[in-house]
Amino acid sequence: MSLESIKYKRGKLEVLDQLLLPLQTKYVKVEGVEDGWKVINKMQVRGAPAIAIVGCLSLAVELLKDDIEDKKIMRQEIEGKLNYLVSARPTAVNIKLAADELINLANTLNADENVTPNEFKERFVISIENMLIKDIEDNKAIGKFGCEAILNNANDGSVRILTHCNTGSLATAGYGTALGVIRSLNESKKLEHVYCTETRPYNQGARLTAYELVHEKIPATLIVDSMVSALMYTRNITAVVVGADRVAANGDTANKIGTYQIAIVAKHHGVPFYVAAPLSSIDMSLTSGDRIKIEERPDREMTHIGEHRIAAPGISCWNPSFDVTPTNLITGIITEKGVFTPNQLKDVIPKDSAVVPKS
Ligand SMILES: CSC[C@@H](O)[C@@H](O)C(=O)COP(=O)(O)O
Structure with missing residues (x-):
């Protein structure tokens, strides 16, 4: 369960x-x-x-x-x-x-x-x-569309996926968005392996995604955030799939800090980079990601793990919780209505994209 x-x-x-x-x-x-x-x-x-x-x-x-x-x-x-x-x-x-x-x-x-x-x-x-x-219905649809898109572009029968942060049952009502795509690939028996980043400083990957992957018995390996380039160089990654906190009308995507650098590395290695998100994550009122407000979290999330201090006392910190991946690094946005390129979004966001189901 x-x-x-x-x-x-x-x-x-x-x-x-x-x-x-x-x-x-x-x-x-x-x-x-x-x-x-x-x-x-x-x-x-x-x-x-x-x-x-x-x-x-x-x-x-x-x-x-x-x-x-x-x-x-x-x-x-x-x-x-x-x-x-x-x-x-x-x-x-x-x-x-x-x-x-x-x-x-x-x-x-x-x-x-x-x-x-x-x-x-x-x-x-x-x-x-x-x-x-x-x-949950939206996430299952995202899972299905994402699975099809990744398999259509995969050269061999099985796929290796990298994901960041936590986008699973814990981050949604159930099934998950990016993790829903991974779940769906696993159900289709085409998932060879998934790699999840630790996701410093709050460790959503090491604590939450790893927990979900072990719970679901999905073949998975945890890596530290700074291993992404080495992973792409050595492990023949098929695609990156991440979630989103806010997608601007042009496709610029705010997601957990570290997403942007993964997208750059993916581009360098020719690895497709997908954002999996419901239409309710798309903010058509913002023309680009420049105007997305980025939350900054307390220093303590960086300097401590639980009660244990790991950073030198006295050092100052900068702790933005999210970054914005520019639209040109994004291969496709996987939604409950299908997979779209960023420049298709404006034609896709329909009048029927209610976040709150009609009463
Ligand atoms: C389906 S969750 C999508 C995003 O919200 C997720 O990738 C993320 O960045 C979560 O950040 P968090 O700070 O843990 O709320």
Whole structure:
């Protein structure tokens, strides 16, 4: 059975504390929006799709507890709380797009005189709950399209894939995006091997992706981030597949720090470089990646591993959590609607790309 990072039953939300993995498996209760903001900000839950889903579900939990009888007040509360949740981490766009759609929905339900306060709440909460199902469906489609694209371009029958950060069940509602593609390749028996980077400084690769790969019995090897060039030189890598936190309209892609340098190395070695992401990671309001806000995290994530200091006391640090891979280094963007070149995005992002399923 695949790992479950988000446990939700009407009004009850728990997230797997990813700070403790792989050594401890402990779920944290999320009782409302304040808890939702904290688990996202502290990175107990992380990964662009999971951040959006947990943030919105924390609002659903809170609404189900409230006994607000006035639709106008409910609408106001919803807007304020969603904007607050978006502020927990700035780079991933999924939560922002989900919040915008939910605010639109709240406006519509508020304006419709035939909708009672109870119906307002019920329809609003159901929309949020459906995000869990939609995310898994989208990820399975991403897995299938990515698997086909990689196999179509592979010269031999089996493939060797490099991935970065964690994009699996832990970063989504389930199955994963880039890791979903790897899962799908493995299911098709065409995956010879996957290599995952450690992903310093937060070690999502060593702690989380490695954990998922071992759990799923997928043939895998962990490498340190600085081994990527040597790996490409010696191991005949078929393709790189990574996730995304925000893709600009021209295809520039913000993803975990280190992604950009992997894309450069891939270009040098002629290895196709794919971004696997749902349409809800694509921000058509930004013409290029220059305007993507890059989160900077505390020095402690670099200077310490757990409680143990590894860096010289007194040294100053720079800790951007993401970088932007320019569009010209990207072979294809694997979405739930198919695989597109960056310059096809503007024709692809449809009116039906709802992050939040229609109520
Ligand atoms: C499907 S997850 C895609 C991205 O969110 C992932 O690659 C990533 O960069 C996660 O960063 P994180 O800082 O762990 O939230």
